[in-house]
Amino acid sequence: MSNVETLATHRTQGGTLRYCRHDSASTGTPMKFTMWTPDGEGPFPYLVWLSGLTCTEDNFTTKSGVYAHAARHGVAIVAPDTSPRGEGVADDPAYDLGQGAGFYVDATQAPWAPHFKMYSYVTQDLLEAVDGAFPLDPARRGIFGHSMGGHGALTIALRNPELFKSVSAFSPIVSPLNCPWGEKAMTAYLGPARAAWWAHDATALIEDGAGAAFDEILIDQGLADSFLENQLKPQLIEAAAAKAGRRVTVRRQDGYDHSYFFIATFIGEHMAWHAERL
Numbered sequence: 255m256s257n258v259e260t261l262a263t264h265r266t267q268g269g270t271l272r273y274c275r276h277d278s279a280s281t282g283t284p285m286k287f288t289m290w291t292p293d294g295e296g297p298f299p300y301l302v303w304l305s306g307l308t309c310t311e312d313n314f315t316t317k318s319g320v321y322a323h324a325a326r327h328g329v330a331i332v333a334p335d336t337s338p339r340g341e342g343v344a345d346d347p348a349y350d351l352g353q354g355a356g357f358y359v360d361a362t363q364a365p366w367a368p369h370f371k372m373y374s375y376v377t378q379d380l381l382e383a384v385d386g387a388f389p390l391d392p393a394r395r396g397i398f399g400h401s402m403g404g405h406g407a408l409t410i411a412l413r414n415p416e417l418f419k420s421v422s423a424f425s426p427i428v429s430p431l432n433c434p435w436g437e438k439a440m441t442a443y444l445g446p447a448r449a450a451w452w453a454h455d456a457t458a459l460i461e462d463g464a465g466a467a468f469d470e471i472l473i474d475q476g477l478a479d480s481f482l483e484n485q486l487k488p489q490l491i492e493a494a495a496a497k498a499g500r501r502v503t504v505r506r507q508d509g510y511d512h513s514y515f516f517i518a519t520f521i522g523e524h525m526a527w528h529a530e531r532l
C-alpha cells in the first residue's frame with residue numbers, strides 16, 4: 255500500500271513529471287520528491303538523483319534538462335529533497351548545515367538525530383515508496399548526484415551494491431574526512447570521532463574494497479569550479495582507486511563551473527552511460 259501523494263503533474267518530453275509527497279518513517283517527517291516516468295506500462299529502469307547543498311527536489315528537475323535524455327533511453331528518474339524540513343526540524347543559519355544540507359547520513363548527535371536520517375531515507379523509505387507507487391524495475395536501478403549529492407550517490411552505492419547497478423557523479427565531495435564541508439557536517443551529525451565518518455567517505459570506502467561489483471564509476475568535474483581545490487579534491491578518490499585496482503574515471507572539463515549549467519552540458523552522457531549498464 256503506497257502512501258505517495260501527487261501534488262502536481264506536468265506532461266514533459268513525452269512522459270509524465272509528478273511532484274510527490276510521502277511520510278518517511280526514517281525522518282519522521284513528510285518528504286518531497288519528483289518522479290518522471292516515460293509513457294508505457296513499464297516496468298522501467300530508473301535512476302535516483304541526489305542534489306547538493308541548498309537544493310530541494312526542484313533544482314535538478316527544472317535546471318538539468320535530463321528528461322529529454324531520459325525519454326530517449328526509456329529510463330525513469332526520481333529526485334528527492336536533500337533533507338527533512340519543517341518547523342519542528344532542527345536547522346542552522348549556514349547554507350551548509352541543517353535543512354538543505356542533510357549529507358545523506360543518519361545523524362547520531364543533538365539536535366539533528368531525531369529527523370536527519372537521510373541515509374535510511376534514501377536507501378529504504380524512498381526506494382520502497384517509488385517501487386510501490388510507480389511501474390519501476392528495482393533490479394535495474396542506478397544512482398547519481400551532484401556535489402553533496404555526488405557524495406551521497408557514491409557512498410550509498412558503494413555500501414549497497416545490491417541496490418544499484420550503476421553510479422556516477424558530478425563534482426562530488428569525494429572525501430568528507432578531508433574537506434571543510436565534510437568536517438563541519440560530519441562533526442555536527444556524527445560527532446567528533448572520525449572513525450564514525452569512514453562509512454560515509456567514498457575515498458575510504460574504495461580503500462576498504464566496498465562496492466567492488468561496479469565495473470566503473472564515472473565522475474565529471476569542471477576545472478573552473480570554485481570548490482574544486484578546497485572541497486572536492488577528486489584526486490583523492492583517483493589515488494584510492496589506483497591503489498585498490500578499481501576503475502574510477504574522473505573527466506576534467508575545461509572551463510565549466512559548479513553550477514547546473516555544467517550538469518546540463520554532460521547529463522546526456524551520464525544518461526547514456528547509465529542506460530548501457532541498466
Ligand SMILES: N[C@@H](CCC(=O)N[C@@H](CS)C(=O)NCC(=O)O)C(=O)O
Nearest residue numbers: 306307308309313349401402513514
Ligand atoms: N554559495 C552557494 C553554495 C551552494 C551551492 O553551490 N550549491 C550547489 C550544490 S553544492 C547547487 O546546486 N545550488 C543550487 C542551484 O544551483 O540550483 C550557495 O549558497 O548557493
